[in-house]
Amino acid sequence: SRGAGWKVLSRATDVQSTYDFVVIGGGTAGLTVADRLTEDGKTTVLVIEHGELLDSPLISTVQGGMQGFSSQLMYSINSVPQVNLRNHTIAVLAGKVVGGSSAVNAMMTVRGTAEDYDRWGSFFDNPSGWNWEGMLPYFKKALNFVPPNADVAEESDIRYNQSFWGNTSGVYTSWPSYQYPGTKAQIDAFKTMPGVDFVSDSGSGRPGVYWFPQFMDPKNVTRSYARTGHYDTIKRDNYQLVAGSKVLRIRLDGNVATGVEFLSARANSTESPVLVTARKEVILAAGAIHSPQVLQRSGVGPRKVLTAANITTVVDLAGVGQNFQDHPMVQMLVSFRNFTFTPSAQDLFTNASFRHWADQVWAANKTGPYSLATGNAAAWLPFPVISSRFAEIADKLAAQDPGTSLPPDTDKGVVAGYAAQLKSFAAAMRLNNTAFYNLGLTGGSSNGIIVDLHPLSRGSVNIDPEDPEGEPLVDYRALTNTVDIDVMTEIMRYTRQYYFNNTATAGWAPRELSPGPKIQSDGELAAYLADTLSPTEFHPAGTCAMMPKELGGVVDQELRVYGVSRLRVVDASIMPTLPGGNTCQTVYAIAEKVSVQQCYLCTSLGTRT
Numbered sequence: 246s247r248g249a250g251w252k253v254l255s256r257a258t259d260v261q262s263t264y265d266f267v268v269i270g271g272g273t274a275g276l277t278v279a280d281r282l283t284e285d286g287k288t289t290v291l292v293i294e295h296g297e298l299l300d301s302p303l304i305s306t307v308q309g310g311m312q313g314f315s316s317q318l319m320y321s322i323n324s325v326p327q328v329n330l331r332n333h334t335i336a337v338l339a340g341k342v343v344g345g346s347s348a349v350n351a352m353m354t355v356r357g358t359a360e361d362y363d364r365w366g367s368f369f370d371n372p373s374g375w376n377w378e379g380m381l382p383y384f385k386k387a388l389n390f391v392p393p394n395a396d397v398a399e400e401s402d403i404r405y406n407q408s409f410w411g412n413t414s415g416v417y418t419s420w421p422s423y424q425y426p427g428t429k430a431q432i433d434a435f436k437t438m439p440g441v442d443f444v445s446d447s448g449s450g451r452p453g454v455y456w457f458p459q460f461m462d463p464k465n466v467t468r469s470y471a472r473t474g475h476y477d478t479i480k481r482d483n484y485q486l487v488a489g490s491k492v493l494r495i496r497l498d499g500n501v502a503t504g505v506e507f508l509s510a511r512a513n514s515t516e517s518p519v520l521v522t523a524r525k526e527v528i529l530a531a532g533a534i535h536s537p538q539v540l541q542r543s544g545v546g547p548r549k550v551l552t553a554a555n556i557t558t559v560v561d562l563a564g565v566g567q568n569f570q571d572h573p574m575v576q577m578l579v580s581f582r583n584f585t586f587t588p589s590a591q592d593l594f595t596n597a598s599f600r601h602w603a604d605q606v607w608a609a610n611k612t613g614p615y616s617l618a619t620g621n622a623a624a625w626l627p628f629p630v631i632s633s634r635f636a637e638i639a640d641k642l643a644a645q646d647p648g649t650s651l652p653p654d655t656d657k658g659v660v661a662g663y664a665a666q667l668k669s670f671a672a673a674m675r676l677n678n679t680a681f682y683n684l685g686l687t688g689g690s691s692n693g694i695i696v697d698l699h700p701l702s703r704g705s706v707n708i709d710p711e712d713p714e715g716e717p718l719v720d721y722r723a724l725t726n727t728v729d730i731d732v733m734t735e736i737m738r739y740t741r742q743y744y745f746n747n748t749a750t751a752g753w754a755p756r757e758l759s760p761g762p763k764i765q766s767d768g769e770l771a772a773y774l775a776d777t778l779s780p781t782e783f784h785p786a787g788t789c790a791m792m793p794k795e796l797g798g799v800v801d802q803e804l805r806v807y808g809v810s811r812l813r814v815v816d817a818s819i820m821p822t823l824p825g826g827n828t829c830q831t832v833y834a835i836a837e838k839v840s841v842q843q844c845y846l847c848t849s850l851g852t853r854t
């Protein structure tokens with residue numbers, strides 16, 4: 246029966262008491278899986294989403310890429326104070342709306358390198374398809390790639406190779422109808438840097454300097470995301486979604502997940518939670534910040550954390566909420582006093598006639614600069630290409646005692662999993678097929694966010710013992726592995742090489758505004774990191790890691806939670822290690838891959854009606 250305060254959305258006349266699958270979280274992964282599981286028209290799925298179903302220009306507008314930044318479309322969570330960042334707290338951004346983070350992200354469509362996905366399988370004795378070869382079909386299935394306009398492609402020398410892409414998904418990735426001329430110049434300026442590759446496509450799985458598309462529907466030049474691709478256009482009675490409803494916990498009967506308890510976000514405090522039963526499986530897709538929280542609240546997690554919060558331990562699973570990772574980024578702001586490539590994005594503010602033209606072509610046919618999101622080009626470079634000290638730093642990492650970078654009471658399995666990851670990264674640091682360095686190229690007369698694509702510090706996301714139902718305690722534990730400081734320092738130094746020791750950029754008359762030319766020694770650069778580093782590029786991952794259980798893993802290779810039956814996690818939290826690229830495309834591919842596994846299971850068990 247229908248509760249008083251909660252809303253059932255289109256296609257659902259009511260929330261039934263039982264479904265085949267109940268999906269927790271209507272975000273990037275949740276809606277993808279729900280769409281695929283209901284494709285047969287019979288399998289019933291309920292998606293329970295905390296945020297609302299909202300139509301807003303903050304979501305749909307392409308220009309700038311992140312109009313919904315820090316708005317009512319996101320959770321408002323602050324991290325715990327970061328000891329190595331002068332005790333600053335950090336805003337933890339994640340979408341809270343139907344579509345999840347895919348509704349608010351910067352729209353950059355990027356994959357990691359092949360080696361990043363091979364690493365995932367490498368943690369298992371018998372890897373089953375978690376490698377580049379195994380992921381590629383799902384990268385293709387996940388997105389509908391529409392090539393750039395031929396004139397724009399030729400003018401800016403945009404390279405792409407359709408063999409790395411598919412064209413069947415309802416989620417689109419496509420190209421702006423305009424590029425600033427400075428972007429090509431900034432790409433070309435990498436041609437004088439030794440060892441840099443210019444790969445044939447952003448989806449080739451190889452590092453280099455390249456163009457990449459953006460999550461945009463080319464027909465109406467609006468954001469394409471999990472809701473537009475996997476919900477709005479799907480008309481099936483067996484696919485239902487309830488928004489504005491917060492999942493409190495998974496109902497466990499012994500070790501079997503049988504249902505989900507949720508509460509309307511609008512419910513008054515006297516209303517009791519609604520229980521909905523899952524005949525086949527409960528699927529957790531609340532994102533890397535909230536999936537571990539839902540598990541811990543349900544009694545699945547590290548006993549110590551659960552006991553402190555007065556929660557009875559059903560399954561003592563040490564890895565839940567640990568292994569937390571995100572891409573750290575820092576600003577190195579360089580402005581060019583003689584950048585002759587105009588117009589640039591700055592001209593939208595300073596040049597009235599350019600702005601007038603931009604307004605006109607947008608009004609006429611949605612073309613021009615307003616079709617640009619965050620930018621479509623960047624450098625993604627291996628460690629040996631950016632640092633002559635790569636072998637020394639890799640040796641230092643290989644010699645480390647992993648336990649010293651984790652809290653002293655860390656579970657042995659979690660430490661062992663971390664040790665396996667560090668070993669893998671110490672090897673990757675010597676290779677030319679893994680990207681560690683990222684610099685976005687947007688064609689402007691100043692530039693400057695640089696990203697460490699393979700951070701080595703690991704944090705945690707645990708329930709708050711004082712308030713288990715409130716927001717979790719998010720601790721990045723930024724820079725707790727000191728090799729991260731070495732890597733970031735080399736990343737800053739290489740960026741200086743590109744701007745100040747490069748025949749191709751000398752004529753731009755670059756000037757470093759931050760940290761500024763006075764900051765040179767290791768100690769000075771480390772202090773700058775402590776002052777200004779962001780431990781997040783809004784790519785939280787790893788908190789329900791797909792690793793062997795004895796390595797602190799939470800899910801197996803079919804993404805089933807260890808020790809619980811009929812329960813999977815399918816979102817960014819299962820990534821054991823971050824890919825060397827923005828995470829959204831990888832989340833879609835994970836969700837596509839696990840959906841095929843789930844459908845196979847339904848069929849082979851003969852339980853499908």
Ligand SMILES: Cc1cc2nc3c(=O)[nH]c(=O)nc-3n(C[C@H](O)[C@H](O)[C@H](O)COP(=O)(O)OP(=O)(O)OC[C@H]3O[C@@H](n4cnc5c(N)ncnc54)[C@H](O)[C@@H]3O)c2cc1C
Binds near residue numbers: 272273295346
């Ligand atoms: C500001 C920002 C910019 C980004 N930019 C880019 C980019 O340019 N390119 C890129 O590739 N990636 C980007 N990302 C990252 C990318 O969007 C995410 O990695 C990806 O969308 C995560 O997908 P997910 O399914 O794991 O989680 P989400 O998509 O976040 O889905 C989780 C859903 O679960 C819901 N939920 C949580 N708790 C509960 C609960 N208790 N009950 C019910 N529902 C719940 C949430 O409301 C949310 O809708 C960005 C992210 C952010 C936040």
